[in-house]
Amino acid sequence: MLISGIFLWSIVIVLSVIVLRKPGANYRRALQTFTTQGRRVAVRMPLALLAAGFIAVLVPQEVIGGLIGGASGFQGIVTSSILGSFIPGGPFVTFPFVIALKNYGAGDPQMVAFIAAWSVIAVHRAIAWELPLMGPRFWFIRFASSAVLPPLAGVLAALLWAAFGSHT
């Protein structure tokens, strides 16, 4: 955590210097993106973490483990792909739920499929952005081309963990 923090801040400093020295590049606009995004996140993320923490305490561990646990196999990968498709909101809402699910016994390949489905299928994003902006035909083609991807990612992750054995 500390190392990745230092890494991240070093990139920020380097890019800041580049933007500040580059004529025509607008540092204020970069800061603007930061503040608008930051405002979105500031309230939602702690709330999401809290909600996820509470829900994790409430839902019995055996239920999560049985449905999408490490031993749930391909069926669990498909189940988490379907669940993940319907999780709304940005990473600051979704990742706290993934953390809570992991703490309560969800399997890692299942969570890889879950995140892939939330990213690629993203029902909420399709309704709010893709359909109005790109039209139903584009959405349909993209959906039909992507529907197999989340389970595929889960299977690939399971194979990787099996191959390298670092997973317990």
Place this chain on the structure above:
Amino acid sequence: MNHVLGKPAPSGEGNPSAAKKSRSSGPKVTGFRRFVAVDTLILLAIALSAGIAVWYFKGIGAVEEAVYADLRLVLQIVPMIVAGLLLAGLVEVLVPREFVARWLGTSSGFRGLLLATVAGAMTPGGPFSSFPIVLALHRAGADIGTMVAFVTAWSVIGINRLLVWEIAFFDSDFLIVRFISSIPLPIIAGLIARGLFARMWERAEQAKN
């Protein structure tokens, strides 16, 4: 559906700052803004009712424990998030979106899919920054496979999200495996879109003209 594919360019087209302005004033976006505020309220309602349920079933001690765990996690994550959001803003300023569109719109074949994947992975920001690029790609002459690969790469192997959110939340083991197993996805989606749906897409495009 008042989508804008194949119709005259929206006001924000080709000019990121104008696109940004139209984002806060367009009628579509007002609706989305409302949706965003509502989602905070829904989160609040979920957190409150779940908290009350925990209190009822497990006692006040369990509530305190969950709140402390939440605070600890927030304190750990905040410095990373701040850095990550700054990063997103900086990249947006450094890489103008017209540049990406021009660069990708004219490349085709497998190389086009690869380039779309790389560009998608490097595109920071939410759907408000990626979908305008897809529209620009479309107008610059990109095929359906390139557009699908771009959206898929942006959403599933976005470097920005990896740096900002995944490093903050997940251990390195998990995020490395997740990333590696998602790398082939944009290419696969692009190939499927091209192989199965290219004709359907082109026929619809011709019908419009």
